[in-house]
Amino acid sequence: xxxxACLVVSLWISCLLATSHATTFSSLxxxxxxxxxxxxxxxxxxxxDNITLTWSLNTTFPSGTDSYKDxxxxxxxxxxxxxxxxxxxxxxxxxxxxxxxxxxxxKPYTSSNTTFTWTVRKDxxxxxxxxxxxxxxxxxxxxxxxQTTDAHKTANLFEVEAIIGRHVSLDIxxxxxxxxxxxxxxGFFFMDKRKGKPSK
Amino acid sequence: xxxxxxxxxxxxxGVTGREPVHAFxxxxxxxxxxxxxxxxxxxxxxxxxxxxxxFSFANPHMRTFHLSWISFFTCFVSTFAAAPxxxxxxxxxxxxxxxxxxxGVASVSGSxxxxxxxxxxxxxxGPRYGCAFLVxxxxxxxxxxxxxxxxxxxxxxxxxxxxxxxxxxxxxxxxSTMFNSKIIGTVNGTAAGWGNMGGGATQLIMPVLYDIIxxxxxxxxxxxxxxxxxxxxLHIIMGILVMTLxxxxxxxxxxxxxxxxxxxxxxFGKVLWYAVTNYRTWIFALLYGYSMGVExxxxxxxxxxxxxxxxxxxxxxxxxxxxxxxxxxxARPFGGFASDYSARYxxxxxxxxxLWILQTLGGVFCLLLGRAxxxxxxxxxxxxxxxxxxxxxxATFGVIPFVSRRSLGIISxxxxxxxxxxxxxxxxxxxxxxxxxxxxxxxxxxxxxxxxTLPVMLVHFPQWGSMFLxxxxxxxxxxxxxxxxxxxxxxxxxxxxxxxxxxxxxxERGNRISSAPTPPNATPNYV
Numbered sequence: 001x002x003x004x005a006c007l008v009v010s011l012w013i014s015c016l017l018a019t020s021h022a023t024t025f026s027s028l029x030x031x032x033x034x035x036x037x038x039x040x041x042x043x044x045x046x047x048x049d050n051i052t053l054t055w056s057l058n059t060t061f062p063s064g065t066d067s068y069k070d071x072x073x074x075x076x077x078x079x080x081x082x083x084x085x086x087x088x089x090x091x092x093x094x095x096x097x098x099x100x101x102x103x104x105x106x107k108p109y110t111s112s113n114t115t116f117t118w119t120v121r122k123d124x125x126x127x128x129x130x131x132x133x134x135x136x137x138x139x140x141x142x143x144x145x146x147q148t149t150d151a152h153k154t155a156n157l158f159e160v161e162a163i164i165g166r167h168v169s170l171d172i173x174x175x176x177x178x179x180x181x182x183x184x185x186x187g188f189f190f191m192d193k194r195k196g197k198p199s200k
Numbered sequence: 201x202x203x204x205x206x207x208x209x210x211x212x213x214g215v216t217g218r219e220p221v222h223a224f225x226x227x228x229x230x231x232x233x234x235x236x237x238x239x240x241x242x243x244x245x246x247x248x249x250x251x252x253x254x255f256s257f258a259n260p261h262m263r264t265f266h267l268s269w270i271s272f273f274t275c276f277v278s279t280f281a282a283a284p285x286x287x288x289x290x291x292x293x294x295x296x297x298x299x300x301x302x303x304g305v306a307s308v309s310g311s312x313x314x315x316x317x318x319x320x321x322x323x324x325x326g327p328r329y330g331c332a333f334l335v336x337x338x339x340x341x342x343x344x345x346x347x348x349x350x351x352x353x354x355x356x357x358x359x360x361x362x363x364x365x366x367x368x369x370x371x372x373x374x375x376s377t378m379f380n381s382k383i384i385g386t387v388n389g390t391a392a393g394w395g396n397m398g399g400g401a402t403q404l405i406m407p408v409l410y411d412i413i414x415x416x417x418x419x420x421x422x423x424x425x426x427x428x429x430x431x432x433x434l435h436i437i438m439g440i441l442v443m444t445l446x447x448x449x450x451x452x453x454x455x456x457x458x459x460x461x462x463x464x465x466x467x468f469g470k471v472l473w474y475a476v477t478n479y480r481t482w483i484f485a486l487l488y489g490y491s492m493g494v495e496x497x498x499x500x501x502x503x504x505x506x507x508x509x510x511x512x513x514x515x516x517x518x519x520x521x522x523x524x525x526x527x528x529x530x531a532r533p534f535g536g537f538a539s540d541y542s543a544r545y546x547x548x549x550x551x552x553x554x555l556w557i558l559q560t561l562g563g564v565f566c567l568l569l570g571r572a573x574x575x576x577x578x579x580x581x582x583x584x585x586x587x588x589x590x591x592x593x594x595a596t597f598g599v600i601p602f603v604s605r606r607s608l609g610i611i612s613x614x615x616x617x618x619x620x621x622x623x624x625x626x627x628x629x630x631x632x633x634x635x636x637x638x639x640x641x642x643x644x645x646x647x648x649x650x651x652x653t654l655p656v657m658l659v660h661f662p663q664w665g666s667m668f669l670x671x672x673x674x675x676x677x678x679x680x681x682x683x684x685x686x687x688x689x690x691x692x693x694x695x696x697x698x699x700x701x702x703x704x705x706x707x708e709r710g711n712r713i714s715s716a717p718t719p720p721n722a723t724p725n726y727v
Binding site: 083084085086087122123125126127162163164165166167170171173174175177178180181182184185188189192 | 287290291296297333336337339340343346347349419420421422424425429432433435436439443444453508634637638
C-alpha cells in the first residue's frame with residue numbers, strides 16, 4: 001500500500017516536471033506592451049460592451065523573441081476580487097495560478113502591432129479586472145508577458161457588470177409550479193377529509 | 201412516545217443474539233401471523249408486516265417503504281443540489297468563501313428544528329400527511345432558487361430547503377406503523393441509508409442536468425437556475441404519489457386509529473427528563489455529530505474541493521463527490537451489522553469498540569484526504585472515510601436503543617439533532633473562512649472527529665461495562681431500565697415494557713451468559 005502510494009506520487013511528480021519545469025510568473029519578462037480600451041474604473045456590461053486590445057513587442061528589450069510563437073490574451077482578476085476567494089488565488093507557479101481564468105483570444109505572434117476587439121462574454125462574473133497577454137513558445141509554455149496594469153495590480157483596473165441569469169419566464173414558471181404544489185396539496189388534503197367523514 | 205410498541209427504534213430484533221442478524225423476516229412462533237388478513241406479506245395481529253420483501257411494491261407495506269425512502273431521498277437531493285454547482289453559483293452571485301461556508305451551515309441548521317416539529321406533526325396528523333405536507337411545501341423553496349440574485353437570498357433559500365430533511369422522521373415513523381418491531385431496525389436502517397444516498401446522487405445529477413441545459417443554448421448563469429426545476433418537480437411528484445398511493449396504516453387511513461383505544465401514553469415531561477439527564481444521550485449526540493454531521497459537511501464541500509484542487513471538470517468532480525454519498529447504500533447497513541455481530545461475542549462492549557473503531561477510522565482517513573496531493577490517493581482516502589463515517593452512523597443506532605427504553609424516541613431525536621448541529625459546527629469552524637484552505641479544513645475536521653469520538657470510552661452501562669471497564673456483577677438490566685420510573689410509576693405498573701426489554705437485552709452481556717433467555721413470549725404485548 002505504501003509502495004503503491006510512493007509510486008503514484010513519484011509518477012505524478014515526474015509528469016509535472018516533464019511538462020512545465022514549473023514555469024513561474026516571476027521568471028517572465030514584461031516584453032509585451034498591452035493596452036485595453038476601458039478607462040480605469042469603467043464598468044462594462046457582460047454580453048454587450050466591447051474591449052479593444054492592442055499589443056506589440058517592446059522594442060527596448062534585446063531580442064530573444066525568436067521563441068515566441070503565439071500570444072494568448074486573458075482577462076484576469078484584480079486583487080480586490082481575489083479577496084476571500086481562494087479559487088482565484090495568485091500563485092507564482094503558472095500551472096497552479098488561478099488569476100486569469102477567462103481567455104479572450106489566442107493569436108500567432110507577430111512583432112508588429114496587433115489589435116483585437118472582444119465582446120465581454122455572458123459567463124464572465126461581476127468583478128474587477130485587468131488584461132494580461134502571455135507569449136507562448138512552440139510547446140505552449142509561457143515565456144513572456146504584458147499587462148494593462150502595473151506590477152502591484154492597482155492601476156488601470158476596470159469592472160464588469162455580469163448578467164444575473166434570471167429571466168422573467170423563469171420567474172413566472174417558478175411561481176406557477178409553486179402555486180401548483182401548494183394548491184394540489186390543499187386539494188388532496190380536503191378531498192381526503194371529505195372522503196374520511198362518511199366512514200366515521 | 202417510547203412506551204408505544206413499534207415506535208421508531210423499539211425493535212427487539214437481534215436483542216437475544218439468537219435471531220439471525222439482520223434477517224428480513226420474523227418466524228411465526230415468535231410473532232404469530234394473522235391468517236385472516238389478505239396481504240401480500242405475512243402480517244402480525246396489527247397487520248404490520250413480518251417480512252421485508254425489498255423488490256416488491258405491493259400495497260401497503262412495501263409500497264409505503266418505497267414511497268417513504270424515495271421522499272427522503274428527494275429531500276436530500278434538493279438540500280444538497282447546490283453543492284456541486286457552487287463553482288458556477290459563486291461566480292454568478294459574487295460569493296466569498298465566508299458566504300459559501302455560512303450557506304453550508306444554514307443548509308443543515310434548519311432541520312434541527314424541523315425534525316423536532318415533525319415528530320409532533322406525525323403524532324397529530326400521521327406520517328403520510330407529515331411527509332406529503334413537508335415535501336410539497338418545500339417544493340416552492342426549491343423553485344425559489346432560480347430567483348436568487350444575492351448572497352442573502354442564497355442563504356435564505358438554502359436554509360428553507362434544509363427544513364425538508366425532517367422527512368427522516370416521517371420516514372422512520374411511517375415504517376414503524378407498517379412493519380413489525382422485530383424487523384423495524386433493519387427496515388429503518390435501510391430506509392435511512394438509502395435516503396442519505398440522495399446527498400451523493402445529487403452530486404451526479406445536478407452537473408449532468410447543468411451540462412445538458414447549457415448544451416441547449418443557455419448561458420451558465422441561467423442554466424444552473426433551470427437545473428433546480430428538476431428537484432422541484434421531484435418534490436411535487438413524490439408529494440402527489442404519497443397522497444394518492446400512500447396510506448397511514450396497513451388497514452387504511454388514519455380515521456381507523458382515532459376509533460381504536462390506545463396504549464397508555466407516557467408523559468412527555470417525564471420522558472424528556474429521563475432523556476436529558478442520561479449522560480449517554482449527550483455523548484451519542486456528540487458522536488453522531490461527528491459521523492452523520494461530518495457526512496453532511498462533506499456533502500457540501502467535496503465537489504467544490506475536487507473541482508478547485510485537482511482542476512477537474514464540473515461533472516467529473518460531481519461523479520467523485522457522488523461516490524462519497526452513494527457509499528451509504530451499503531456502508532450504513534454494514535455498520536449496523538458490524539455492531540450486531542460484535543455484540544454476539546462481546547455484547548455491549550463489542551458494540552462500543554466497533555463504534556469507536558469505525559468512527560476513528562473515518563477520522564483518520566478524513567485527515568489523510570486533506571493531506572492527499574494526488575487525485576487517485578484523494579479518491580481512495582475519501583472512499584474509506586465515507587465507509588468509516590457512514591458505518592459509524594449505523595453502529596451508533598446499534599447502541600442507542602439500549603441507552604433508554606422509556607425515552608428512546610427523544611434520545612434518537614436528540615442524537616439526530618446532534619448530527620445536524622455537528623455538521624453546522626464543522627462547516628462554521630473549518631469551511632467558512634479563508635483562514636483555512638479546504639484541504640486544511642478537511643485535515644482539522646479529521647482531527648476533530650478523532651478527538652470527539654474519544655468520549656465513547658466514557659459510556660458505561662453498570663450491567664454490561666464499557667470499553668475499558670468490566671461490568672459490575674451485581675448490576676442488572678432490570679435495575680437499569682426500571683430506574684427510569686419513580687416508585688409511584690412502578691407501583692402503577694408502567695414499567696412492564698421496560699422489564700420485558702431488560703430481560704431480552706441480557707444478550708448484551710456477550711458470550712459470558714451461560715444460558716440465553718427465551719425469545720419474548722409469543723403473545724403480542726400490545727393487546
